[in-house]
Amino acid sequence: xxxxxxxxxxxxxxxxxxxxxxxxxxxxxxxxxxxxxxxxxxxxxxxxxxxxxxxxxxxxxxxxxxxxxxxxxxxxxxxxxxxxxxxxxxxxxxxxxxxxxxxxxxxxxxxxxxxxxxxxxxxxxxxxxxxxxxxxxxxxxxxxxxxxxxxxxxxxxxxxxxxxxxxxxxxxxxxxxxxxxxxxxxxxxxxxxxxxxxxxxxxxxxxxxxxxxxxxxxxxxxxxxxxxxxxxxxxxxxxxxxxxxxxxxxxxxxxxxxxxxxxxxxxxxxxxxxxxxxxxxxxxxxxxxxxxxxxxxxxxxxxxxxxxxxxxxxxxxxxxxxxxxxxxxxxxxxxxxxxxxxxxxxxxxxxxxxxxxxxxxxxxxxxxxxxxxxxxxxxxxxxxxxxxxxxxxxxxxxxxxxxxxxxxxxxxxxxxxxxxxxxxxxxxxxxxxxxxxxxxxxxxxxxxxxxxxxxxxxxxxxxxxxxxxxxxxxxxxxxxxxxxxxxxxxxxxxxxxxxxxxxxxxxxxxxxxxxxxxxxxxxxxxxxxxxxxxxxxxxxxxxxxxxxxxxxxxxxxxxxxxxxxxxxxxxxxxxxxxxxxxxxxxxxxxxxxxxxxxxxxxxxxxxxxxxxxxxxxxxxxxxxxxxxxxxxxxxxxxxxxxxxxxxxxxxxxxxxxxxxxxxxxxxxxxxxxxxxxxxxxxxxxxxxxxxxxxxxxxxxxxxxxxxxxxxxxxxxxxxxxxxxxxxxxxxxxxxxxxxxxxxxxx
Numbered sequence: 001x002x003x004x005x006x007x008x009x010x011x012x013x014x015x016x017x018x019x020x021x022x023x024x025x026x027x028x029x030x031x032x033x034x035x036x037x038x039x040x041x042x043x044x045x046x047x048x049x050x051x052x053x054x055x056x057x058x059x060x061x062x063x064x065x066x067x068x069x070x071x072x073x074x075x076x077x078x079x080x081x082x083x084x085x086x087x088x089x090x091x092x093x094x095x096x097x098x099x100x101x102x103x104x105x106x107x108x109x110x111x112x113x114x115x116x117x118x119x120x121x122x123x124x125x126x127x128x129x130x131x132x133x134x135x136x137x138x139x140x141x142x143x144x145x146x147x148x149x150x151x152x153x154x155x156x157x158x159x160x161x162x163x164x165x166x167x168x169x170x171x172x173x174x175x176x177x178x179x180x181x182x183x184x185x186x187x188x189x190x191x192x193x194x195x196x197x198x199x200x201x202x203x204x205x206x207x208x209x210x211x212x213x214x215x216x217x218x219x220x221x222x223x224x225x226x227x228x229x230x231x232x233x234x235x236x237x238x239x240x241x242x243x244x245x246x247x248x249x250x251x252x253x254x255x256x257x258x259x260x261x262x263x264x265x266x267x268x269x270x271x272x273x274x275x276x277x278x279x280x281x282x283x284x285x286x287x288x289x290x291x292x293x294x295x296x297x298x299x300x301x302x303x304x305x306x307x308x309x310x311x312x313x314x315x316x317x318x319x320x321x322x323x324x325x326x327x328x329x330x331x332x333x334x335x336x337x338x339x340x341x342x343x344x345x346x347x348x349x350x351x352x353x354x355x356x357x358x359x360x361x362x363x364x365x366x367x368x369x370x371x372x373x374x375x376x377x378x379x380x381x382x383x384x385x386x387x388x389x390x391x392x393x394x395x396x397x398x399x400x401x402x403x404x405x406x407x408x409x410x411x412x413x414x415x416x417x418x419x420x421x422x423x424x425x426x427x428x429x430x431x432x433x434x435x436x437x438x439x440x441x442x443x444x445x446x447x448x449x450x451x452x453x454x455x456x457x458x459x460x461x462x463x464x465x466x467x468x469x470x471x472x473x474x475x476x477x478x479x480x481x482x483x484x485x486x487x488x489x490x491x492x493x494x495x496x497x498x499x500x501x502x503x504x505x506x507x508x509x510x511x512x513x514x515x516x517x518x519x520x521x522x523x524x525x526x527x528x529x530x531x532x533x534x535x536x537x538x539x540x541x542x543x544x545x546x547x548x549x550x551x552x553x554x555x556x557x558x559x560x561x562x563x564x565x566x567x568x569x570x571x572x573x574x575x576x577x578x579x580x581x582x583x584x585x586x587x588x589x590x591x592x593x594x595x596x597x598x599x600x601x602x603x604x605x606x607x608x609x610x611x612x613x614x615x616x617x618x619x620x621x622x623x624x625x626x627x628x629x630x631x632x633x634x635x636x637x638x639x640x641x642x643x644x645x646x647x648x649x650x651x652x653x654x655x656x657x658x659x660x661x662x663x664x665x666x667x668x669x670x671x672x673x674x675x676x677x678x679x680x681x682x683x684x685x686x687x688x689x690x691x692x693x694x695x696x697x698x699x700x701x702x703x704x705x706x707x708x709x710x711x712x713x714x715x716x717x718x719x720x721x722x723x724x725x726x727x728x729x730x731x732x733x734x735x736x737x738x739x740x741x742x743x744x745x746x
Contacts, residue, residue, distance in 0.1 A: 006049060011056050013039045017079070018060070018072055021493045033501025036079065036532075037525060043083060047274025050087035051094060054080060058097050065104070073105070074115060074742040075494040078536045081119055084126065085133045088195070088272040089202045092127060092244065099123045111539050111743040118538070129236040129247045131199035134277070135192050137535070139230070140419070141280035142188045146227070148234035153419040154300055155282045155534050158293065160430045162687070165466050171510035172284055172425070172526075179279040179527040188278050189226035190214040193258075195275040196229045200251040206259065207273040213259055228254050280531050287430070293437045294444065297420055297451055419456040421534040425464045425506075427481035428566045432683025434459070435545050435565040435736055439701065442734060446704035459540075460533060461485060461738050463503040481684060483566055483627040484738070488541060490630075494741040499533060539743030542735035544636045544700055546626055551695035553677045560690060563701050564626070564682040565736060570670070571621040573677045573691060593656065594620040594645045595676040601668040604637050618645040620658070621678070624668070624698065636700065636733070637664045671695040701734040 017035050043053055057080040064072040080098065084090060102123060105116025125132050138144065140151040157176065161169055193214060198205045214222055232254060236247040285296060424430050438459075445452050463485035482503060489496030509526065543565060550560040572595055597619050603611045622642040628635060642661040672678065672694040680696060682688040709730060 003052075006046075007052050007056070010039075010042075010049065010053050013042070014053075014056055014060060014076075014079075017075065017497075020497055021071060021075060033498060033505065034525070036498055037528060039079070040082065040086075040528075041524070044086075044274060044276065047086075047088050048272045050083055050272075050274075051090060053083050054087065054090060054094055054098070057083070058094070058101065061101055065101075070108070070112070071493055071745065073112060074492075074745070075497070077102075077105075077115060077119060078494065078741055081122070082532065082536060084123070085137060086274070086277050088198050088274055089130065090126075095123055095127045099127065111745065114539065115742075128244060129233050130244070131196035132233055132236075134195050134199070134275075135230065135233055138188055138192050138278060142183075142185065142278060143281065144185060144188060144192075144226070145223075146230050148230055151417050151419070153280065153421065155280050155421045155423060155530065156296055156300075157282060157284045157423045157425060157530070158287045158430070158434075159284070159425040159464075160433065161286045161288065163426050163429055163466075164464060165507075168464065168466065168507055168510040169286060172506075175526050176282045176284045179282060183278050186219045186222045189222050191275050191278060193222075193225055193229050196233055197251055197255050197258075198272065198275065200248045201255060203272055205255065209259060210255075225254070225258055228257075279527055280534065282527070282530070287433065290437070291440070293422070293434075294441050294451075297441075297455060297457070300420055301418055301451070301454055416454060416456045418454060419458065421458045421460060423460040423462060423530060423534065425462050427463060427465060427684075428484055429481070429683055429685040431461060431484055431736075431738075432565050432685055432688065435563050435683070438736055439545060439563045439704070439734060443704040446708045458534075458538075459736070459738050460537060461488070462499055462506075462530070462533070464506050465503050466507060483625075484543070487627050488738065488740050491541060491744045492539075492740040492742040495537075498529065498741075502529065533741075537739040537741050539741065540737035540739050541743055542635070542737045544626065545734045545736050546638065546698055547701040548680070548682070549697040550680055550690050550693055551671075551697075552690075553675060553692040553694050562682060562688070563734075564688075566625070566627050566683050568624040568698065569621070569681045569684075570623075570678050570693075570696070571681075573679050594618045594643075595672055595678065596674055597642075598671045598673055599642070599668065601640070601663070601665040604634075604664040604666060616673075617642065617661070619643055620645060622670070637666060638668070638698065639664055640668065667699045669695070669697045703731050703734045706730045706732050 013035065017039065020035060039053075043050055057076055061073060061076050061080070064070070064076065084095075084098070099120055102116045102120035105112045106120075107113070108116070122133055136149055136151070139146050139149050140153040143152040143154070157172065159169055159172065190211070194207065194210055197210060198207055214225075217225075229251070232250040233247070236250065283296075285292065287293075289295075424434055441451070444450075451457070461484060463482045465481065485500055485503065489500045506526065545563050545565055546568075547561065547563050548568060550562065552559070572593075595618065596616065598614070598616050600612070600614045603613050605611055620643045622640060625639045625641075626635075628637070628639070640663055644659045644661045646657050646659050648655045648657060675694050677692045677694060680690040680693050
């Protein structure tokens, strides 16, 4: 294909992407959601056209900027950056145009300025040391050993086997496992070496000879050259005075040492050859246990082969924390034994040392003093509390006791070297389980910080609906089961185009009969889309988690406390006791269907002032929705709809009509003065149904670390009503962040 025809074909594909963002879907519905994938796959087949695509994307971005078509900017930026990472070599003048455009995004509101700043810093690094972005992505996703860049990432896919049919779960397990089988650490290291050398040397690099040489080397030698390349590339980025010429010279020396004495200029001119980007590390999990998410995150930080070795847990964990982690996650199956201590606690009973000062200086610093607990300074307290509140900051590592007068050693702050990207497959019901697990994790972190300062947790959602209604759906329609995904699609058009289209596509692909075409589509498409979403979806949309306190008809039964994310539904319970059956029929005949309720709530007004309202009515049920129907509505409000029964007296007799009573609130209390029971169902999940309920209280769920510090503050200031001290610096509400490509566009 000639260059002009090739450029026009790529431009046509890019324009088709933009038309889909405007709502003009392709005539062939099977192509919907696959335009981005087919564009990148075409570039993978002909990597030399990467520069053509980058140039076209820059022109379209400049055209969108002039025409104030802001909804084009973020999708084009993500497509551009994904191409830039995988491109074999991009001229510096083209990278400079991309960098200048990213800087102009800083004048726009969020999320444009946030994405512009992130991508501007990445492009600047790539200009100085070409191949850095590709290298860092492969190292972190494959957990390759690298001292200059010690970061690790992993994608966890969670699906509820009770909500998705077995055929879908089995197909997803097969596809994710097949994506990992063809990869090896040595192969990924070879990809890093090949891409870095070609990015620096351009078309003078003998790519075929380089690949043949790496394949012939033993694994130890491949790792040696991989480490050489990583040190050279990361060294260029860390040195402020280094330029692109010095970087090229370093890698050219590595290239000569790897291939021999043949100069790079003597390589056959075959054009640029692409290096495929390996699939990220993906694990598929059937969510069967409540604490399964927390356990998998702990095992990601401390692998099973290391968890039973105390030395491998690092110096940043105290013994109690280590013991609790091992026992809770079940890493070690050994029993816990009681040990009789022979230490009297008296200093003179310590065994004498031969040379206390020269033999072991670390041991000589051990010195018993009075058991006085050191009071943390305000700054240390704030740092510790922020670590428990998912705010950047960490818990300082514990130090050994020191003699009086010795200067304290500076504690190295913990770094978040691990990133867990948790992808939830399913509908709103699995997101309700996620809200429960997230609340449980935050409570655990408030009591003892472990994951927060060490792990960067990113949450993603891919809507999947079974082809046939499932038993747990409770007669809810498909649209009602994916309210969160529909809201994210309205807020982010790129999410709607690439992710929401998988809602019905995954079940179709899973139920296709086995064939070579099916294997080609599923192995390439599904894995690539999940990897693309996890790599480029970095902007969170935060949903308010609501807490509910349930009061039961039985006075001996303790109230239940739970959380929900999307909705709460109450209905009149249809099973009264035999003793009350005749009385209930008589009263329902006189008063109509339903039960009497008293509702107390705080009405949401435009001035944001609290307005307490109370009403008594007869109702057959009510529905609280936390996901707004429109993008402009507040995510922190509850839309309450009460089905009120109105009695009408006329000449024909007494009749009843149902009226929908709607209002918005953040806090609401409901009671049944007659002790008539009703049922409560959370997040559209029949498994989370409470029966024999006579009252409930709903309010925004508070961050557990805020509640813990608030309780401590109230002990010293019991009459203080407002937040004082450290409490006012902590996040108050518990928000569930779900990543999209743009967040909420303004």
